[in-house]
Structures are given as structure tokens and as C-alpha cells.
Amino acid sequence: MSAHLNAALREGDNPELTEERRKATFDTRKLADEFFGSHLARRRREIAKAIDAIPELHDTKPLPFMTREEKVEEAARKVFTLSKHITDIVDLSNNRETQSLNEMVIGIEGMPISLHFAMFIPALQGQADDEQKREWLDRAIRMEIIGTYAQTELGHGTNLRMLETTATYDKQNKEFILNSPTLTSLKWWPGNMGKSCNYAIVVANLIIDDKLLGPHSFMVQLRDENSHETMPNIQIGDIGPKMAYNSSDNGFLKLSNLRIPRRNMLMKHAKVQEDGTYKKPPHEKLAYSAMVHVRSHMITQHAMLLAYALSISTRYSCIRRQGYIDPKKDEVKVIEYQTQQHRLFPHIARAYAFAFAGTESIRKFEIMKRSLEAGNIELIADLHALTSGLKAVVTYLAGQGIEQARQACGGHGYSMASYMGEIYGVGIAGCTYEGENLVMMQQLGRYLIKAVKSVKEGKKPTGYVAYLAHAGQRHSLIDCRPNEGYAEHIRAFEHIARRQTFRAAERLQKYENSGLSTEQAWNNCTVELNRASRLHTRLFIACNFYERVLDVEDMAVREVLEDLLHLHLNYELIDIASYALEAKKIRPNAVSLVDSWEITDREHRSVLGRRDGHVYENLFKWAKSSDLNQNDVLPSHKKHLLPMMLNARKQSKL
Numbered sequence: 001m002s003a004h005l006n007a008a009l010r011e012g013d014n015p016e017l018t019e020e021r022r023k024a025t026f027d028t029r030k031l032a033d034e035f036f037g038s039h040l041a042r043r044r045r046e047i048a049k050a051i052d053a054i055p056e057l058h059d060t061k062p063l064p065f066m067t068r069e070e071k072v073e074e075a076a077r078k079v080f081t082l083s084k085h086i087t088d089i090v091d092l093s094n095n096r097e098t099q100s101l102n103e104m105v106i107g108i109e110g111m112p113i114s115l116h117f118a119m120f121i122p123a124l125q126g127q128a129d130d131e132q133k134r135e136w137l138d139r140a141i142r143m144e145i146i147g148t149y150a151q152t153e154l155g156h157g158t159n160l161r162m163l164e165t166t167a168t169y170d171k172q173n174k175e176f177i178l179n180s181p182t183l184t185s186l187k188w189w190p191g192n193m194g195k196s197c198n199y200a201i202v203v204a205n206l207i208i209d210d211k212l213l214g215p216h217s218f219m220v221q222l223r224d225e226n227s228h229e230t231m232p233n234i235q236i237g238d239i240g241p242k243m244a245y246n247s248s249d250n251g252f253l254k255l256s257n258l259r260i261p262r263r264n265m266l267m268k269h270a271k272v273q274e275d276g277t278y279k280k281p282p283h284e285k286l287a288y289s290a291m292v293h294v295r296s297h298m299i300t301q302h303a304m305l306l307a308y309a310l311s312i313s314t315r316y317s318c319i320r321r322q323g324y325i326d327p328k329k330d331e332v333k334v335i336e337y338q339t340q341q342h343r344l345f346p347h348i349a350r351a352y353a354f355a356f357a358g359t360e361s362i363r364k365f366e367i368m369k370r371s372l373e374a375g376n377i378e379l380i381a382d383l384h385a386l387t388s389g390l391k392a393v394v395t396y397l398a399g400q401g402i403e404q405a406r407q408a409c410g411g412h413g414y415s416m417a418s419y420m421g422e423i424y425g426v427g428i429a430g431c432t433y434e435g436e437n438l439v440m441m442q443q444l445g446r447y448l449i450k451a452v453k454s455v456k457e458g459k460k461p462t463g464y465v466a467y468l469a470h471a472g473q474r475h476s477l478i479d480c481r482p483n484e485g486y487a488e489h490i491r492a493f494e495h496i497a498r499r500q501t502f503r504a505a506e507r508l509q510k511y512e513n514s515g516l517s518t519e520q521a522w523n524n525c526t527v528e529l530n531r532a533s534r535l536h537t538r539l540f541i542a543c544n545f546y547e548r549v550l551d552v553e554d555m556a557v558r559e560v561l562e563d564l565l566h567l568h569l570n571y572e573l574i575d576i577a578s579y580a581l582e583a584k585k586i587r588p589n590a591v592s593l594v595d596s597w598e599i600t601d602r603e604h605r606s607v608l609g610r611r612d613g614h615v616y617e618n619l620f621k622w623a624k625s626s627d628l629n630q631n632d633v634l635p636s637h638k639k640h641l642l643p644m645m646l647n648a649r650k651q652s653k654l
């Protein structure tokens with residue numbers, strides 16, 4: 001193997017990993033350039049180096065050893081410290097650079113300004129008019145104020161039309177009165193709302209002259225800008241510990257007839273004039289733009305969480321020796337087991353496929369944003385359908401992949417030294433937030449049914465659903481021979497997705513014809529519809545992966561990506577026996593495929609996933625640092641268990 005492939009080789013590493021890295025057939029840096037895009041890959045290396053040189057930005061101790069209060073404090077400390085260095089390290093206008101910096105320094109457990117950047121600023125950008133942007137957006141970008149997005153309530157998250165928080169316009173005083181009339185109307189869940197933020201965009205049902213006009217966004221000051229004390233007519237707090245993500249203060253909020261000026265309603269699209277005249281937005285769902293923004297960015301984030309888990313697990317599988325394949329030889333690295341490869345490699349392929357799909361969804365979002373700025377609302381529906389499907393499929397499959405990666409680490413995967421528990425907890429939260437997955441699948445389902453109707457009317461839909469009109473092509477899996485190339489696989493995939501979508505549409509039609517209401521007929525078909533949405537989205541991911549690989553210029557990188565593509569398509573399409581065969585091809589490159597994600601140890605926070613592979617000595621160090629080991633005999637033992645045993649002993653002597 002030539003020296004240029006050795007980007008990840010270092011003196012003093014565990015020889016088990018060095019042996020793996022020597023087998024690489026490609027340059028990990030070049031593959032990193034494809035995974036992240038060459039600019040971001042280079043910037044990530046520079047950012048990691050800059051962080052190494054600033055000790056204040058390092059973890060003070062491993063996060064799993066911290067209490068919730070310590071985690072919240074540590075995240076706040078790092079945000080403040082970062083604010084002093086950030087402009088030297090990243091280009092603030094580049095979201096992905098800033099996000100990489102945050103992940104490396106603060107990590108994935110949350111921080112006080114997550115929602116500020118993820119939703120507060122995007123909501124202002126998408127929904128505030130120019131004057132409002134001058135008033136709030138510039139201050140928000142400079143971080144003079146910290147905000148969040150308060151939409152979900154104790155009683156409703158999915159069904160936004162039934163949000164109970166009201167914003168009633170008072171013509172006399174030219175104010176809105178914001179109110180939480182019931183217990184279930186309390187805002188519940190918004191990230192950083194409990195303790196960190198001083199502003200929120202509150203989504204409330206607008207009422208003018210007793211007329212209900214649906215959810216709209218309002219700027220509300222939650223806390224005093226100097227004392228940070230809660231403002232009058234507001235009750236606010238943290239909702240308590242969660243499965244993971246505990247550095248974040250997700251909050252509750254009660255508004256008691258709080259008056260805010262008319263101009264605190266975000267008025268780029270919908271408007272309320274002084275006399276109470278209401279002007280409708282050009283597209284009913286423009287108020288949901290911040291959600292579409294987050295959904296389009298979630299795909300890359302969840303690809304990265306999957307990459308975290310798989311690089312931990314793959315490296316560890318190469319230093320862990322247990323059992324024999326040939327009893328006359330040494331114990332093998334657990335990566336040698338066919339089941340271990342079967343467990344990990346298809347997910348490695350998926351991590352690449354998802355990352356490429358994520359780049360595409362961000363690109364599409366940017367195109368939609370620009371076209372919207374030019375007054376064109378046409379792309380909104382396409383993007384909503386695409387991101388709804390991608391968000392649901394990728395978060396779900398990434399969660400499954402992370403859990404497989406954890407199980408692949410055996411017992412040590414269950415220790416927080418592996419960090420798998422946190423990665424999993426954060427990953428699966430994405431199945432719920434930003435739209436519950438099965439609900440989002442139905443949104444895509446609506447779009448697919450419309451496309452089927454247009455095909456039946458003899459029209460030819462374009463874009464992602466164009467394949468629905470190609471019904472003449474009869475390809476079943478059985479007709480698909482691997483040597484006919486990937487295009488053939490894709491056509492087989494299209495056939496399956498098309499068939500399922502038509503099946504769901506026909507079933508829906510049948511129920512409607514039988515006299516059921518549209519809604520009841522719809523509910524009777526949602527399992528079929530969700531299957532169609534899932535297949536459509538997986539087809540999109542596969543096509544996008546295929547097209548992406550065609551663009552790769554470096555032959556060695558292209559070859560390994562083709563191996564992954566082949567595995568991915570087979571994993572998606574064919575039965576288990578055939579992809580076990582493919583796995584053999586991936587095996588020599590396994591560690592280098594995960595090295596290409598260039599996740600630093602600082603970012604990983606995992607003893608098992610250490611780049612140098614020195615796992616066992618560091619696991620012991622980790623255990624010794626446990627708080628429980630700071631006293632030989634625990635006070636609680638002296639208080640409870642010792643008296644119990646002494647008592648029992650006394651009894652037995654009697």
C-alpha cells in the first residue's frame with residue numbers, strides 16, 4: 001500500500017488498528033472530501049487544530065460523570081468562551097462550519113443557544129418583515145439576545161391547528177393579548193426556554209373580532225435583558241430530565257393575558273393592520289418555514305450521529321479479540337465474524353448515503369429559499385414532501401444503526417465510556433421532534449397520492465415523482481441481475497415504490513367509493529401509505545447516492561464508494577444471502593471507511609472509539625475516575641447496607 005493512503009497512521013497507535021489502516025485501498029482524506037465536501041473537510045481539520053490549542057474549550061471532565069446542573073453550567077461556560085474565539089475559528093455565515101465547531105467543543109447533549117440558531121434566527125429570517133428584522137434579527141445574530149421557538153404545548157404538538165394558546169387582537173390599544181387558557185395550553189418542550197432564553201417566537205392561534213385565523217408567530221420577551229428575571233404575566237421553567245440531551249433546558253411557559261404591541265406579530269407574509277384588517281399570506285404554510293429549515297438540516301446531523309456510533313464500533317471491533325474461527329489459531333478480532341460485518345457494514349453504507357442525501361436536502365432548501373425571496377411559492381410543496389420523508393426515514397434508520405453499533409460493542413457498549421447511550425438518546429429524539437415520524441410520512445403520502453391522480457389523468461409529473469408515470473416498465477427483483485449495473489437496481493427499486501404507491505392509492509379510492517368519508521378512508525390506508533412514503537424516500541436516497549458516486553473523480557475513492565453503493569442497493573433490495581457476500585469486499589477498508597469521517601477523539605467522547613485504539617487501559621482509567629470510587633466505603637453503604645448486614649449477623653448469632 002502506498003504511503004499517501006496513510007493519513008490516519010500514527011506512531012504509538014494500537015498495532016491492531018495500524019494493521020487495519022495499512023490495508024486501505026484509498027486515501028481517507030480524499031474520501032472525507034467527498035463525505036463532507038472538500039471545503040468543510042479542510043475546515044473541520046483546521047477547526048479541530050484550533051480547538052486543541054485553546055484549553056478553555058476542552059471538556060473539564062467526561063460529560064457522563066457530570067450532574068445535570070454541571071452539564072448545563074459546562075455548556076454555558078463553553079458558549080461564553082467560544083464567543084470570545086469564534087470569529088477567529090469559523091466563518092459565522094457558514095452553518096456547517098459553526099455546527100462542526102459546536103459539536104467538537106460542546107458536543108451533542110445540547111447547549112443554551114441551540115434553538116437560537118436552529119429555529120429562532122431562521123424563523124425571523126423567514127417570517128419577519130424588513131423593519132422587524134432590523135429590530136430583532138441583527139441583535140439575535142450578534143447574540144445580544146437569546147431566543148427559542150415555542151410552538152408545542154402540553155396537549156398538542158402534531159396538530160397545530162388545535163394549539164390552545166391564543167393571540168387576541170385588541171383594536172383599541174393596538175395590542176395582542178397572549179394567553180394560555182388551560183393547563184394543556186402551556187408551551188412544553190421548546191429547547192432552552194426553561195432557563196437560558198430571554199426571548200421566544202411563540203406560535204399562537206390568532207383571533208380578530210372573535211374570528212379564529214389559525215397559528216401565527218409572535219415575538220415575546222420572556223426575561224428582563226439585564227436581570228434575566230421572568231417578565232410579568234409569564235411563568236416559565238425547565239421540564240426536567242430527559243432520556244438524553246440533558247445539557248439542554250427544554251422548558252414550559254404559561255402566558256397570563258400578556259399584552260404585546262401589534263408589531264410583535266411576525267408580518268412578512270400574514271399581516272394585521274392597526275384597524276384589525278387581516279391580510280392572508282400568499283401560501284398558507286409559510287408560517288411553518290422554520291420547521292422546514294430544521295428538517296432539511298436534520299439529515300446531515302443524523303448521518304453524523306450514525307457515523308459517530310459506527311466509527312466507535314468499527315474501531316473497537318478491530319481491537320477486541322474474542323473466540324475462534326479456526327480453533328488452531330489465535331482468537332480473532334470480532335470484526336472477522338460474518339455476523340459482525342453484517343451488523344455494521346450496511347449501516348456504514350447508509351451513513352454515506354444519508355450524508356449525501358443531507359447535502360442534497362440543504363441544497364434544495366437554499367434553492368427554495370431563493371425562489372421564495374423572488375416571490376415564487378411553487379417549490380414549497382415539493383420541499384415539504386421531500387424533507388418530511390427524509391426526516392422520518394433517516395432518523396429512524398440512523399437510530400436502528402446506532403443501536404446495532406452499540407450491540408456490536410458487547411458489554412462495553414453499554415458503559416457510558418462508549419458514549420453510545422447518549423448518541424442513541426440524541427439520535428432517536430429526532431424521530432419525535434420536528435414532526436413525529438409517522439405523521440410526517442403521511443404528509444409525503446398526500447403528495448404521492450396527488451402525483452398518482454395526475455398520472456391517472458394522463459399527466460406526466462416531474463422531479464422526484466416522475467417515475468410514477470413509467471408504469472410500462474415491468475421490472476421485478478427477479479428480473480434484476482446484478483451484472484446489469486446499478487441503473488437496473490434503481491429501476492427495480494422504482495418499480496417496487498411505484499407499485500406500492502399505486503396499491504395505496506387504489507385502496508384509498510376503494511374506501512372512498514364505498515361511501516366512507518375522505519378522512520376515514522385515509523385513516524384506513526395509512527399503513528399502506530406510510531409504506532409507499534418509506535419506499536419513495538429510500539428510492540430517493542439510493543438514486544442520490546448513485547448519482548453522487550458517478551461524480552467522484554478519484555478512482556480509488558470512487559471504487560470504495562461503489563462497493564458501498566452496491567452493498568447499499570443490495571441491502572435495500574435483495575435478501576440477506578447476497579449482501580453477506582458483498583461484505584467481504586468492504587472488510588479490508590472497514591476502519592479506513594470510518595477514519596474518513598475524521599471524527600476527533602475530542603468530538604467522539606468515547607473511550608471505545610479512540611483513534612489510537614488503546615481501549616482497555618483507558619477503560620480502567622475511566623472506571624477509576626468514577627465519583628463512586630472516590631471513597632472506598634460509600635456513605636450510603638454505612639447508612640443503609642452496613643447496618644442491614646450487621647443487624648442480620650447479630651440476628652443469626654442470637
Ligand SMILES: CC(C)(COP(=O)(O)OP(=O)(O)OC[C@H]1O[C@@H](n2cnc3c(N)ncnc32)[C@H](O)[C@@H]1OP(=O)(O)O)[C@@H](O)C(=O)NCCC(=O)NCCSC(=O)CCCC(=O)O
Nearest residue numbers: 151157158159160191285288291292380384433434435446
Ligand atoms: C402535521 C402537520 C404537517 C399538519 O398540518 P395541518 O395544518 O393540519 O395540515 P394538513 O391538513 O395535514 O395539510 C395541509 C396542507 O399543508 C401542507 N403543509 C403542511 N406543512 C407544510 C409545510 N411545513 N410546508 C409546506 N406545506 C405544508 C400539506 O402538504 C398539505 O398540503 P395539501 O393540502 O396536501 O396540498 C403540521 O401540523 C406539523 O408540521 N406538525 C408537526 C409539528 C412539528 O414539527 N413541530 C416542531 C416543533 S419545533 C421542534 O421540535 C424543535 C426541535 C429542534 C431541536 O431540539 O433541535
Ligand SMILES: Cc1cc2nc3c(=O)[nH]c(=O)nc-3n(C[C@H](O)[C@H](O)[C@H](O)COP(=O)(O)OP(=O)(O)OC[C@H]3O[C@@H](n4cnc5c(N)ncnc54)[C@H](O)[C@@H]3O)c2cc1C
Nearest residue numbers: 149150151152156157158189190191429432433434435438
Ligand atoms: C428533544 C425534543 C426537543 C423538542 N424541542 C422543541 C422545540 O424547541 N420547540 C417546540 O415547539 N417543540 C419542541 N419539541 C416538541 C416536538 O416537536 C413534538 O413533541 C413533536 O412534534 C411530536 O408531537 P407530539 O408530542 O404532540 O406527539 P403526538 O402527536 O401526541 O404523538 C403521539 C402518537 O400519536 C400519533 N399521531 C398523532 N397524530 C397522528 C395522526 N394525525 N395520524 C396518525 N398518528 C398520529 C403519532 O404517530 C405518535 O405515535 C421537542 C421535542 C423533543 C422530544
